[in-house]
Each structure stands twice: as C-alpha cells, then as structure tokens.
Amino acid sequence: MTRVPVASSLPDFPWDSLADVKASARSHPDGIVDLSVGTPVDAVAPVIQEALASVAAVPGYPTTAGTVELREAAAEALARRFSLTVRPGAVLPVIGTKELIAWLPRLLGFGADDLVVIPELAYPTYEVGARLAGARVQRADGLNRLGPENAGLVYVNSPSNPTGKVLGVEHMRKVVEWARERGAIVASDECYLGLSWDAEPVSVLDDRVSGGDHTGLLAIHSLSKTSNLASYRAGFVTGDPALVSELLEVRKHAGLMVPFPIQAAMTAALTHDEHEIAQRERYRARRDVLLPAVKSAGFTVTDSEAGLYLWATRGERGRDTLAWLAERGILAAPGDFYGPRGDDHIRIALTATDERIAAAAARLTN
Ligand SMILES: Cc1ncc(COP(=O)(O)O)c(C=O)c1O
Numbered sequence: 001m002t003r004v005p006v007a008s009s010l011p012d013f014p015w016d017s018l019a020d021v022k023a024s025a026r027s028h029p030d031g032i033v034d035l036s037v038g039t040p041v042d043a044v045a046p047v048i049q050e051a052l053a054s055v056a057a058v059p060g061y062p063t064t065a066g067t068v069e070l071r072e073a074a075a076e077a078l079a080r081r082f083s084l085t086v087r088p089g090a091v092l093p094v095i096g097t098k099e100l101i102a103w104l105p106r107l108l109g110f111g112a113d114d115l116v117v118i119p120e121l122a123y124p125t126y127e128v129g130a131r132l133a134g135a136r137v138q139r140a141d142g143l144n145r146l147g148p149e150n151a152g153l154v155y156v157n158s159p160s161n162p163t164g165k166v167l168g169v170e171h172m173r174k175v176v177e178w179a180r181e182r183g184a185i186v187a188s189d190e191c192y193l194g195l196s197w198d199a200e201p202v203s204v205l206d207d208r209v210s211g212g213d214h215t216g217l218l219a220i221h222s223l224s225k226t227s228n229l230a231s232y233r234a235g236f237v238t239g240d241p242a243l244v245s246e247l248l249e250v251r252k253h254a255g256l257m258v259p260f261p262i263q264a265a266m267t268a269a270l271t272h273d274e275h276e277i278a279q280r281e282r283y284r285a286r287r288d289v290l291l292p293a294v295k296s297a298g299f300t301v302t303d304s305e306a307g308l309y310l311w312a313t314r315g316e317r318g319r320d321t322l323a324w325l326a327e328r329g330i331l332a333a334p335g336d337f338y339g340p341r342g343d344d345h346i347r348i349a350l351t352a353t354d355e356r357i358a359a360a361a362a363r364l365t366n
Contacts, residue, residue, distance in 0.1 A: 062257050062260035065248055068088070073266070074236050078205075090240070095256065122339055126189075159193070160303070162342065188220065192306060194280065204218075233258075234269070289358060291304075
C-alpha cells in the first residue's frame with residue numbers, strides 16, 4: 001500500500017496567494033483596511049460570555065447531541081426568527097459549520113460513485129468536503145444543466161457567499177423538487193439567513209419550499225456571523241430527523257462534539273435576540289457607508305442583496321482590482337477563490353470596525 005496524503009487531493013489553501021497584495025496594503029501610511037476574510041470584529045455579547053463562564057468549572061464530557069436546552073433554544077430561535085418548525089430532537093450542534101461542511105459528504109456515506117453539486121460561485125469548503133469523501137464535484141446553479149446526471153448531494157447557499165445573491169422561494173422549491181425526484185439530499189447553507197438588506201431570503205425548511213416535509217433536507221446554521229461567535233466555533237444542522245440522527249450516530253463515534261461551555265454560550269445566543277438585532281444593524285450601517293463609496297470609485301456591484309459581502313467588479317481581472325485596492329491600503333478577496341466564473345470580480349467584506357470602514361470609504365472616494 002502506498003500512502004496518499006489527503007492534502008494532495010485538496011486545492012491549494014487560497015489565502016496564501018494574497019501575501020503580496022497584503023504586504024502592499026499594509027504599507028499604507030494610515031494602515032491596512034482588511035476586508036478580505038469575513039471575520040467578526042465586534043465583541044461577543046455579555047449575555048453569551050456570561051453563559052460560557054457560568055459552566056467553565058464543569059469537567060465532564062459533553063454529549064454529541066447537545067443539551068436539551070440547546071436543542072430547544074435552537075428550535076425556538078428558528079421559529080421566532082424565521083417562522084420555521086423543527087423538533088428539538090432534529091437539531092445537532094456542530095463545531096462551527098465549516099467542520100460540518102468539510103465532512104458532510106463523508107458522514108452521509110457519499111464516495112467515488114457520487115456527485116456533489118455546488119453553486120458556480122461557492123464557499124470553497126463545499127468542494128473540500130466532496131474531495132475528502134472522494135466524491136465528484138460539479139458546479140451548477142441551474143440543475144437542468146446537469147442533464148441526465150444524478151447527484152447525491154446538492155448544496156444551496158442563499159444568501160450567498162461570495163455574491164450576496166438571494167434565491168427566491170420558487171428557485172428553492174425547484175431545487176427541492178429536482179432533488180426529491182432523484183433521491184438526492186439538499187444541504188442548504190443558511191449562514192447569512194439573518195443578514196438581509198434588499199431581499200427576503202428563505203430557508204429550505206420553510207413550508208413554501210419544503211411543502212412542510214423535511215425529508216432529504218438539511219439546513220446548516222452558523223452562529224459565527226449573526227452572533228459574532230466565530231471564535232467559539234458554534235453552529236448546528238437541522239432538518240430531516242432521520243438524516244440528523246444518522247449524522248449524530250457517526251459523530252458520536254468520531255468524537256465530533258461541541259465543548260460544553262460553548263453549548264451553554266450557544267444556548268444563550270439562541271435564546272436572546274437583542275445582540276443579534278444590534279449586530280445586524282451594525283452591518284447594515286457599514287454597508288450603507290461602503291456600498292456608495294465602492295460604486296463612486298467606478299465599481300459595478302453585482303447581487304449583494306444580503307449577507308456580509310459586496311461582490312464587485314471594475315470590468316477587469318479581479319486580481320488586477322485587488323492590486324488597485326491594495327495601493328489604497330484596502331485588502332479584498334479575489335473572486336477566483338470562489339470559482340472560475342468569479343475571475344472578474346472581487347469580494348469586499350463588511351466585517352471591519354466602523355472606523356476602518358469609514359477609512360476605506362474615504363480612500364475610495366478621494
Ligand atoms: C457560506 C458559509 N458557510 C459556512 C461558513 C463557516 O462558518 P463557521 O464555520 O464559522 O460556522 C462560512 C464562513 O465564512 C460561510 O461563508
């Protein structure tokens with residue numbers, strides 16, 4: 001047997017290719033404005049910090065399924081925030097949703113004979129997850145483009161990273177119908193569902209999409225952006241109770257459990273809405289400053305109706321735009337990170353402090 005390092009089946013880690021533009025942006029006399037990675041910068045709400053600290057002395061192993069309180073809090077939050085009906089028993093906490101996405105095809109039993117469909121422009125971990133399972137990957141937004149080929153797993157991501165595009169009820173319903181006709185599972189990454197500006201995103205579990213039946217559907221919810229919990233690693237998956245319990249079984253064996261203090265923090269984050277509303281308004285205000293500045297600098301902003309990014313182009317290669325921005329001390333992400341079709345775009349994150357967003361806007365309009 002010859003060992004094949006898993007890393008050799010994975011793409012190069014894309015962020016490493018930004019070293020030069022990052023160095024250029026850093027040399028700006030007023031410092032870099034880093035709008036590349038969508039990482040939260042605002043403090044974790046006190047109510048969440050206190051919940052974490054309140055159980056810091058607990059020594060025992062946490063359960064993989066999560067506490068009853070956490071599962072109930074997640075189900076109630078989905079009902080309150082998005083009018084969704086899920087049973088607490090169909091909620092499974094994950095160690096940040098990147099972890100789930102990277103392992104989902106494998107955990108669901110997909111392999112070399114299976115096809116994973118991901119959006120044309122997609123969060124890179126969908127492809128990574130398919131490759132870790134040894135499955136084939138195809139980028140397709142319209143599923144009729146797949147022809148007779150049958151998929152095992154279909155990802156949707158509305159609002160999208162990187163484009164901020166929102167898929168309407170009709171589109172989402174068609175994806176579900178298409179998948180059901182072929183026995184495929186739909187994984188809906190709903191990371192940005194609570195961060196919408198000019199459109200009304202809808203969950204795959206919404207009755208208008210699912211017809212009230214969650215069979216074959218998984219909704220993936222991250223707390224990283226809406227509750228500023230990226231550092232805690234906190235998310236959950238819900239939907240089809242049979243699929244969720246299948247995932248639970250495997251994750252129990254694999255030790256994929258969320259630390260107990262994080263479960264307590266998640267419970268608080270899902271029980272209280274004020275911090276989440278305040279965070280959404282912070283991002284809305286930042287977008288209101290940055291969007292006009294980006295446009296006035298000659299960019300065309302595509303989609304970007306929701307979520308934490310502006311998907312923008314100057315009608316040239318995104319890498320050239322990146323260099324242009326870096327001369328102004330601004331770092332963005334190149335569109336090609338997200339798929340070949342993104343070659344002429346860049347992604348600008350709204351995740352910087354008010355002061356840094358104002359600095360970026362000033363540099364773009366001067
Ligand atoms: C579309 C999408 N899904 C999932 C994630 C992963 O989030 P986390 O692992 O922090 O839950 C991100 C993070 O940026 C994302 O943009």
